[in-house]
Amino acid sequence: MATSRSNVFNSTGSITASGDARIHVGNSHRHLHIHSEAVREETEQLRISFLQRLRACPYEERKNRNPQRAEGTCGWFTRHTRFQNWRRQRSALLWVSADPGCGKSVLSRYLIDAVLPVSDDRIVCYFFFKDDFEDQRTLSIALRCILHQLFRQEPSLLSSEVLKHRCAREIVCILDALDECSDSKQLIEALTATFVGGQGTHRLKVIATSRPYRIIRSDFATLEGVQPTIHLSGESKEEANQISEEISVVIQQHIAQLTKLRQLSSTQAESLRAAMAASENRTYLWVYLVFADLDKASLLNQYALQEAIEALPQELDEAYDGILSKSENPAQVLTVLQIIVAAERPLHLREMAVALALGGKEYHAYQELEADVSDATQLQQEIRDLCGLFIVVVDERLFLLHQTAREFLVRPSSWTVQRLKWRHAVDLSLAHAVLADLCMRYLLLQPASTLGPKVRGIHITGEPLQDSVFLGYAALHWPEHYRHGATQASNELDSMAHTLCVQQESWLGVHTSNCAVDRHDDKPITPLEVAAYFGLHPLIHLIVPPLGSGRRVNWWDVGRALALASRHGHAAFIETILKSHISETQAKARTFHSTEMLDRISLFKGRALIRATTHGHHHIVEMLLEAGADANFIENNSFLSYLTGRAKATPLSTAARRGDDRIVRLLIQYGANSGIESSGDTxxxxxxxxxxxDAVELLLNHDAEIDAVDPDRRTALLCAVEAEAQAIVYLLVTRNAN
Known part of the structure; x- marks a missing residue:
């Protein structure tokens, strides 16, 4: 018997009986027992499925990527008055900032594993943000992982009444490297909203770490103004001195170990200690690199040690440059670094082996490539020989040693020749073009009919297939690399990308989203739609016939492409197609009074404006409005609009519903009429x-009709009262709303 899923969980996580179950109570104990068992089984399956969906990344494994603290370190934090006060409070936030390489992530792991472990009275949740993982960058994934930990440690919270349930245990949440979170501003706003009113009734305590960036401090300003003790600054003089003292302890431990292994004299040990103490830019990472280099030295007699001491790098960048400069094959080193830096996720050793083989020469058959691919174990040693400690391998995946290594490599937009050879050696746009070339050449080595079934069978987890090792990565990410490398693209690169847009079977099946999202027919997806969906603007001139060429332009295809690109935020694609085809055609249509073409272009721009507004792409909304899109466009003729609830939607009503003040302001600036109804609502x-x-206030400031009614004859004031939106009620009353 079917059971409604809405009543599976009650506030304690147990089963809530449905109406059907109550009927069985009156008829048969056996029927009730069978039904209860079925409900319990369904409940457990739902619970398991839900928890699996929440576990968006292997968060414990990612925590353990960070080394354990060295003996005698982290005391600067655990003994600090502000941390001790934080521990005593019922509800509190502590933001810890420190410079790169000072051990913030090591500290976070230490707190989780040793200082604040899970107990009967404490739940501990955490997330480590990292730029080098696509599943460690965003707030949404962090929240999913935190909820997964919360529900595993306190199963009673996993119920339909979760928002009303108060957890008796203390909840500690540790968020490491806020500065590497792509949504850090949104996260800090949420933390501020949680803690700005004082301790409240919850027992939530948060520790967040980051670099001491001005923008992070600015985002915390509101909360810091109310609670000045939330910030523990590791870069301030007193704390920095304590960290420096702890680094000295670690240096002494390393020297003692080196002395024992290499039988150094007391004079040699003291010379090394003095040389390292003289460096003004000491960090844990710098210490690690220096001693790793000394450990590798084949000979460490008095002369060799003195030479090593004199060559000690004075800062982290010098240490990085020294590692990479030792290679006898700098061209291959650069290729490896370009691939790792540009990759959308850490590559498996087998994937890197394919990429490097492809980069080595031209292949005409897949079998030729397979014969040249290195074994994973062999490649790991080759990369260690090429790049030293700069690249690390964890679970057969390749990573840069540290976030500072990426910053050392990647060339900023304003760049000058550097004193250090490898500093800013990687042009990111060129690196993307290199990886795009490798991905596309791989996909074109095999017939589309061969790759199609394999692609459709890939579950996008990042695990390479046993055969066609590089297929999953290449199929999923070549469009991004081609788009990001557009400024470095060649005719050959453009030609390969165009071929793949035509031969979609070889790769498109790996994408979970459908390019034909705005279509309601069963026609094949066109190459232009594929290019629009992924924002591949350099391909427009290869797909759409140039004006005046004598070849027919499929304008409905152009219109759909404009809408798709607007939906997905591809500004360069929109700008290109507006300039190359739409603007000139519109000008000619005005000259020759072609009403049909003018109406068609108006429809295309209007639909694109609705898509851009719906998905919050401010810059594209502005671009379309500047190009003449109607701010009062009403989409009411599309079958898909009816299905998706966008029937009779206007850009302004769409932006107002989303609460997007910036777009609301833009639309009003371009003449949007707040009185035009959208499905019965203004x-x-x-x-x-x-x-x-804020959107309500903005509309009122621009003369919106305050007493307009919806189809149920409710005014804005009545709607605000029903929604319990007290601030809006107050605002409307002060404006004399009825």
Missing amino acids: ALLRATKQGHH
Whole structure:
């Protein structure tokens, strides 16, 4: 018997009986027992499935990528008054900042594993943000992982009443490297909203670490103004001195170990200690690299040690440059670094082996490539010989040693020749072009009919297939690399990309989203739609016939492409197609009074404007408005619009419903009329129903009709009261709303 999923969990995580179950109570104990067992089984399956979906990345494994603390370190933090106060409070936030290489992530791991472990009275959740993992960059994934830990440690919270349930245990949440979170501003705003009102009734305590960036401090300013003790600054003089003292302890431990292994004299040991103490830019990472280099030295007699001491790098960048400069094959080193830096996720050794083989020569058959691919174990040793400690291998995946290594390598937009050979050696756009070339050449080595079935069978977890090792990565990521490397693209690169847009079977099946999202027919996806979906603007001139060429332009294809690119935020694609085809055609249509073409272009721009507004792409909204898109466009003729609830949607009502003040302001600036109804609601009513105070105020300031009614004859004031939006109620009352 079917059971409604909405009543599976009650507030304690146990089963809530449905109406069907109550009927069975009156008829048969056996029926009730069978039904209860079925409900319990379904509940458990739901619980397991839900928890699996929450576990967005292997967060414990990622925590353990960070080394354990050295004996005698981290005391600067655990003994600090602000941390001790944080421990005593019922609810508190502590933001810890420190410079790169000072052991923030090591500290976070130490707190989780040893200082604040899980106990009967404490739940501990954590997330380590990292730039080098696509599944460690975003707030949404962090929240999923935190919820997974929370529900595993306190199963009673996993219920339909979770928002009303109060957890009796203390909840500690540790967020490492906020500065590497792509949504850090949104996260800090949420933390501020949670803690700005004082301790409240919850027992939530948060520690967040980051570099001492001005923008992070600015985002915390509101909370710091109310609670000045939330910030523990590791870069301030007193704390920095304590960290320096702890680094000295670690140096002494390394020297003692080296003395024992290499039988150094007391004079040699003291010379090494003095040389390292003289460096003004000491960090844990610098110490690690220096001693790793000394450990590798084949000979360490008095002369060799003195030579090593004199060559000690004075800063981290010098240590990095020294590692890479030792290679006898700098061209191959650069290729490896370009691939690792540009890759959308850490590559498996087998994937890197294929990429390096492809980069070595031209292949005409897949079998030729397979014969040249290095064994994973062999490649690991080759990369260690090439790049030294700069590249690390964890679970057969390749990583840069540290975030500072990436910053050392990647060339900024304003760049000058560097004193150090390898500093800023990687042009990111060129690196993407290199990886795009490798991905596309791999996909074109085998017939589309051969790759198609394999692609459709790939589950995108990042695990390479046993055969066609590089297929999953190449199929999934070549469009991004081609787009990001557009400034470095060649005719050959453009030609390969065009071929793949035509031969979609070889790779498109790996993408979970459908390029034909705005289509309601069963026609094949066109190459232009593929290019629009992925923002491949250099291909427009290869796919769409140039104006005046005498070849027919499929304008409906152009219109769909404009809408797709607007939906997915591809500004360069939109700008290119507006300039190359739409603007000139519109000008000619005006000259020759072609009403049909003018109406068609107006429709294309209007639909694109709705898509851009719906998905919050401010810069594209502005671009389309500047290009003449109608700010009062009403989409009411699309079958898909009816299905998706966008029937009679206007850009302004769409932006108001989303609470997107910036787009609301833009649309008003370009003449949007707040009185035009969207499915029976004005923009003001839509903003009010969704509780968007700032959007409501903005609309009122631009003469929105305050007493307009919806199809149920409710005014904005009544809607605000029903929504319990007190701030909006107050605002409307002060404006004399009825």
